[in-house]
Amino acid sequence: MTTTQLSPQYDPSTIERAIYQRWLDLGVFAPPADGDREPYVIVIPPPNVTAVLHMGHGLNNTIQDVLIRLERMRGRAVLWLPGTDHAGIATQNVVERLIASEGKRRQDLGRDAFVERVWAYVGETGGRILDQLKAIGASCDWSRTRFTLDDEYSDAVLEVFVRLYHEGLIYRGHRVIHWCPRCLTALSDEEAEFRERDESLYYIRYPIVRGGGTHAADEHVVVATTRPETMFGDVALVFHPDDARYRRHRGGRVRIPLTAVEIGIDVSPAVERDFGTGMLKVTPAHDANDFDIAAVLDPKGERPVILTEDARMADVERVPADLRGLERDGARTYLVERLRAEQLLEKAEPYRHAVRHCYRCDTVVEPRLSDQWFVRMAPLAAPALEAYRRGRLRFVPERWGKVYEQWLTQIRDWNISRQLWWGHRIPAWFCEADGCDHLTVQRDAPAGCQACGGRVRQETDVLDTWFSSWLWPFATMGWPRPTADLRRFYPGHTLVTAPEILFFWVARMVMAGYHFMHQAPFETVFLHGTVRDTQHRKMSKSAGNGIDPLEVVDRYGADALRYTVVAGSAIGTDVIMDPNDLESTFAAGRNFANKLWNVGRFIVTNLDAPTTPADGLDPAQFELADRWILSRCQRAITDTTDALDRFRLNDAAAAGYHFVWDDLADWYVEQVKPRLYGTVPGGEVARAILSHVFGTALRLLHPIMPFVTEELWSHLPGAGAEPLATTAWPVPQTDFLDEEAEDRFGRVQALVGAVRAVRAEYRVPPSRAVTARVQPANTAALEAFNAEQRTIERLAKIGKLAMDGGGGGGGAHAVLPDGSSVFVPLGDAIDVRQECARLAAEIERVERQLAAVDAKLRNDQFTNRAPAEVVERERQKAGTWREQCETLADKRRALGC
């Protein structure tokens, strides 16, 4: 490779694409065919097929790629399996919106045409996100890309359904579920998210029906409810059996307000006496608890459904005619007014409570009685729970384990049927023959009913998206067929995801893994934080606070994005980014990539030929700085490796950063220049060591910043044809650890720093060299000087360093870390008279400012009227300036002005 065309500024846009292509061409991402290497497997959390890359994906996939690249360099057979999720509701919604713009509803097209339309849409735009992942450097094995609706994958989904059904773990249930009246489908508990809402608690009078055991003096019973519009579905009122207030009403009857419907008054221990009036209306078809209460009260009784699927008041006898067809919110408003008018509303008080919302469209979910398919979860949860408790499944950070455990402990059955068209259609066939209610459940359509041979019709519902995702770790590898991939790559190792889908996905994958593969699908679950803006709001496109990763890649490069994301994610914490200031958000990463580029440029241009390997050199030829950088390099290796192994990716990033910038660029490169330029001998050793430590740095940083490191590697003489991506991860060479060298070079740094401080303080021009005198007591500093005379002279711009000497004349002391000092006489380096004058002028200026502020602070008008923080700021200013005056006066004294 030529070494002459590296531009002074790193321009990622010119190299990233080519590098990625090279990795693809070389087949770097596919696990090696030879089966004797230990595998390392991560399955990607499949993004929604319609998704567009956002910062959350950026974070999630960068982390996975870092782990993947590390293990690949360690020589394991690495598989990072990519793919997408069909995302039932989300995708169907997208396409429904699309055809809505053509004035059509999905019903207009019909099921088959609609599903075809979705496929067309997915074919066009689907999977775009996978290409976007390439832009951030994701090293997935694209040849194994999967989609949850692929034929093979679908076979697995249906197989699982059939097996679980026949094992009695899937059943059909008639109960109150969460229903989204906008998406027109049932939802699981997890898909119906609680959100606080400010509503009202209405106290409604139910008129008492005379006769029975009812006390004649009472006219009505008051019930508190947040949902008055559901009262037409009431079947009873209940109070707590121990509630003396209502004892006389037991067995009595009331009329549902505005109707002629009579219902009884009964008791139920489920009633909370202190809530509302202690009297509860039982609406079994529109409230899960009420359904349970009614099941005890009257197992065979009616469960009137009084809301339509799209949440309008139903056209049924129980609902007053003037309310029928009204949408639920309008119905409530109207109803409340009518109740008020008829003196049937005692009061309405403001009430804040948590209401479930559809996680896809945010519509308030309607509890609704219907027939759905459920998975019996307790038996599946048991092994998943045990795996965690026995330490076979580990969470990072650990605390999520408790959350996982708690959820599994109180797990409820999973509603898996969705009234959608986009998804895996449930492989169940109902018999249409009279009197036969047999269900045929099998993978392929039966010729007829298994029981009576009659005609059958297939269930129209599809399965919950998560019912396919939970099989991801093995269905992607060909299950239920006994494939080679399954043998080799199951179980996997690390799962990297956000805590938000711990229940949706992670826990269920563990359950499926145990049930169908008898092993957990991974051993470690690494849960990273959420990307948020500076106000800690979750980033999202709809909230307008998102950052487009592709824009970042475009402007600053993938490595800048990756570095920033990794450096910003300490374990268990969220990643905060400022969408309004991409420049400073990604500055650290961009600057570092540029730094790396420039050190590389310097090193590469000074290495015209392959160098001797560092461990082939004669240590007798090493200078102090050589021993020092080799030792620092060892520490960088162990620190980085250790950090990565503990999932402390931010520490790994910091270790590489500081080694490259603080040690290599700031000190070693500067120290070594005379040798490289031939002004002093030893160039060969310097080159060899430069090459060694820089090559090591590139390897250490490669998982985090793959592009810039790969590019520089290709320019490093002697690096060979092998891409950096598959070179071996550095192993520490303990021979190179050298505490003595670190200690001694530390003194050199201190000495140089001390002199530089004096130079800066007194504005010694770069062209002028100074003299410095080390206080005689400080033998350590003298030793450092003796050992590294050339370095210190060069870096501190010392012309002469005296080893004895007191502190007479005009000059300044700089204190060394051990408490002793360096004295720099400044008479020969600056015009003392001029500096004295400058200092005097500055003191005068500061004093003037100080006087002004002091006067201000003495002025009561100001101190009383100005905002406290303004006054405080002024006070601080005064303090700072007062100190500054002291400092300047000290300087004048030092110079003997």
Next chain:
RNA sequence: GGGCGAAUAGCUCAGGGGUUGAGAGCGCCUGCCUUACAAGCAGGAAGUCGGGGGUUCGAAUCCCUCUUCGCCCACCA
């Protein structure tokens, strides 16, 4: 209602198994286009480590408590 987490420099955050002068990046101030890099170099200012209490020779760190923020779970309608 229960549980969890966070509060450290102007901003975004590390650290914290008790013991030396509390760190980084960005920002800020001063001086520098020093032949790798101005996306840079050198130097510098800046924090009573949220309030209060306790344990200790010693606490930013451990314990208690309060305040404020965030998250998760939850069938008081």
